[in-house]
Amino acid sequence: MEQEVKIKPLITKEMTIGDVVAKYPACIEVLQSAGVHCVGCHVSYLETLEQGFKGHGMSDEEVDVVIKSLNVAVEESKLEQGKEFIITNKAAEKLKEILKENNKEGSGMRVEIVPGGCSGFQYGLELDDNTTDLDLVFEDKGAKIIISSENMQFLRGAKLDYVDSLQGGGFKISNPNVKSGSGCGCGQSFEY
Numbered sequence: 001m002e003q004e005v006k007i008k009p010l011i012t013k014e015m016t017i018g019d020v021v022a023k024y025p026a027c028i029e030v031l032q033s034a035g036v037h038c039v040g041c042h043v044s045y046l047e048t049l050e051q052g053f054k055g056h057g058m059s060d061e062e063v064d065v066v067i068k069s070l071n072v073a074v075e076e077s078k079l080e081q082g083k084e085f086i087i088t089n090k091a092a093e094k095l096k097e098i099l100k101e102n103n104k105e106g107s108g109m110r111v112e113i114v115p116g117g118c119s120g121f122q123y124g125l126e127l128d129d130n131t132t133d134l135d136l137v138f139e140d141k142g143a144k145i146i147i148s149s150e151n152m153q154f155l156r157g158a159k160l161d162y163v164d165s166l167q168g169g170g171f172k173i174s175n176p177n178v179k180s181g182s183g184c185g186c187g188q189s190f191e192y
Contacts, residue, residue, distance in 0.1 A: 009071045013050035013063055020049060020070065026077035027070045029161075034058075034066045084152070085111075085138045085145060086159040091171060092141035094162040102127060108137065108144030111160065111173070113151050123173050 011020055011027070017036075020027050035056055047055070049070075053063045087095075099105050107129035114124040128146055131137060136152055138145040147155055158175040 009067070010074050011049070011067060011070045013053075013067050014048050017047055017049060017052050024070070024074045024077070026073045030066070030069050030073045034069070084136075084156055085147065086157075087138070087140045087143055087145060088159065088161040089141055091160045091162040092143035094169075094171070095143045099127065104129060108139075108146045109160075109171075110146045111151070111155065112148065113154050125171055 011024065017031075021031075034053070036052055049067065050063055053066060058066070095109055096105075099107055104127055107127055110124070110126050110128040112124035112126075113121050116122045131146055134149050136147050136149055138147070145160065154177055155173075155175065156177065158173055158177070161172045161174065163169060163172045
């Protein structure tokens with residue numbers, strides 16, 4: 001008879017928001033999705049997660065659900081470490097939806113770095129069903145991403161996400177290779 005091993009969660013409701021954000025940056029997105037947009041607020045850093053969530057009107061059950069989601073995000077971020085290119089669940093779902101709307105199931109999204117923007121470079125994203133021997137193809141979560149080997153040196157370890165905001169939705173790339181502070185006010189261009 002197999003015995004179930006219980007893993008102790010890394011994040012508990014007694015931890016402060018500041019500690020969670022500092023130790024586990026992957027949690028920021030989950031916190032914001034849960035309606036806790038004051039992640040950068042200096043007051044929230046002193047509150048426990050439970051205090052912060054209850055301050056946003058959450059019930060005990062809702063607090064437990066978010067705590068579980070935070071722990072899942074931390075575990076997923078551990079799995080992502082060392083991956084050449086990361087596709088979030090949200091980006092994969094949106095890409096599959098767009099491909100279906102355009103009758104291009106089986107195609108992928110080409111991710112490129114192109115000259116332009118006010119900081120020198122910007123990302124180019126387009127639906128594509130053609131690959132060459134010089135392309136790398138990443139398939140994850142049912143989505144296909146195509147990156148030329150030339151661009152891969154600049155995109156290694158980057159993450160493709162899909163973000164919904166008040167200004168509209170869109171794909172977003174978080175890239176650890178971009179020079180810190182090199183972006184411009186438009187948020188679309190960068191330098192290496």
